[in-house]
Amino acid sequence: MAYGFCESALSNCVGTLLADWLVKPVERQFNYIFGFHQNVDKFKERKEELTMARARLQHEIEDAERQLQGIEDDVRDFLSKANKILSDMKTLENEIQQNMRCFNWCPNWSWRYQLSKKAMKNTLVIGELIEKIAKFGQPGRVGYRSPSTNPTIEFLSSKGFMVFESSKKAFDQIIEALQNDKVSMIALWGMPRVGKTTLVHEVGIHSKKLNLFDKVAIATVSQKPNFETIQDEIAKYLDFDMKNAQGRRSIQELWLKLQKEKRILIIFDDVWAKIDLKEEIGIPFAEDHKGCKILLTTSRQQVCDAMECQRTMPLGCLEDNEARTLFNTKAGLNDSSDASIKDVATKVIKKCEGLPIAIVTLASALKGKSRHGWEAAYRGTRKPYIG
Structure with a gap:
């Protein structure tokens, strides 16, 4: 009895397998021939879906590149595969069209069989690709923030930076203070346009060369500070985005991110009044x-006291000989230059009152000008505003 039951079950199993092996392949063969039009229509429909999916992916790639993001390797590979498959699809589509035109009234069954089989096979391939593209549509799957696109202090370097005795002292004092473990806040102060911004940029670059810091960030404060903008400027140097899916990250999140940086120098340029770095921006320092x-720069000495800076370095105007050296370098003047031009240059330098920015701006503008150009510039030059 049991033997008979097993024999029956085995027979049913074998029968099912034989049906799968024999009947289903036969059904597919018939479908290739007699389902030709349906297979071709489905193929064309899927091809259009892939074309649109590829276009969407291309737009996402272009958008990521405009944001200076790197593109994931698998995304580029997918786009390359999609382009190749669509090219192959076009060839197959042309073959199908040619077959339908030539054998519309008397079909070539052999051709139809082959083309229908190709259409069904490619329809499956396209379906798999369309499923994959859905994954690339998720946020952060196409591009990533490339470290090479993050700002660095080196980008702000002034190639024409010249060290004079008046600025070298402040430069050296700042570097020395940065090496002091007991000093956490330093200020550079001086009247507007004496070159404070340029000097702290160079300090930042030099401190990295000395391996004092792993990262150097810089943010401009200005007379009416926007603390969110300041946070954004600092965050860029950390490869950190203050914006997220919920809107904007909290001050605490920037605080925690900065605490993970082992050694970092943050430069606040153009500070006009006291700011609470902890509560208003989210900067952990000192204890x-x-x-x-x-490191901050300011035109107001009282700011240094209000911010409780442990070291304060003054930066004054250039001495007369320093001003002339800087002006001649930027204007391209030397011993063989026209004497009448050098006479006018002396008057222009005097009007600049030792302010590096005024000197560099005028000298660069006058470089290569005729004597008449120099005289016209002198007549139109006013003494720089000191405010």
Whole structure:
């Protein structure tokens, strides 16, 4: 009895397998021939879907590139595969059209069989690709923030930076203070246009060369500070985005991100009044983070006291000989230059009152000009506003 039951079950199993092996392939063969039009229509429909999916992916890639993001390798590989498959699809589509025109009234069954089989096979391939593209549509799957696109202090370097005795002292004092473990906040102060911004940029670059810091960030504060903008400027140097899916990250999140930086120098340029770095921006320093140091520039000495800076370095105007050296370098003047032009240059330099920015701006504009151009510039030059 049991033997008979097993024999029956085995027979049913074998029968099912034989049906799968024999009947289903036969059904597919018939479908290739007699389902030709349906297979071709489905193929064309899927091809259009892939074309649109590829276009969407291309737009996402272009958008990521406009944001200076790197593109994931698998995304580029997918786009390349999609382009090749669509090219192959076009060839197959042309073959199908040719077959339908030539054998519309008397079909070539052999051709139809082959073309229908290709159409069905490619329809499956296209379906798989369309499923994959859905994954690339998720946020962050196409591009990534490339480290090479993040701002660095080196980008702000002034190739024409010249060290004079008046600025070298402040430069050296700042570097020395940055090496002091007991100093966390340093200030450079001086009247507007004496070159404070240029000097702290060079300090930032030099401090990295000395391996004092792993990262150097810089943000402009200005007379009416926008603290969110300041946070954004600093965050860029950290490869950190203050914006997220919920809107904007909190001050605490920037604080925590900065605490993870082992050694970092943050430069706040053009500070006009006291700011609470912890509460208003989210900067941990001193006892909160000994690896974070602050360097600020200001035109107001009282700001240094209000911010409780532990070291304050003044930066004055250039001495007469320094001003002339800088002006001649930027204007391209030397001993063989026209004497009448050098006479006018002396008057122009005097009007600049030792302010590096005024000197560089005028000298660069006058480089290569005729004597008449120099005289006209002198007549139109006013003494720089000191405010």
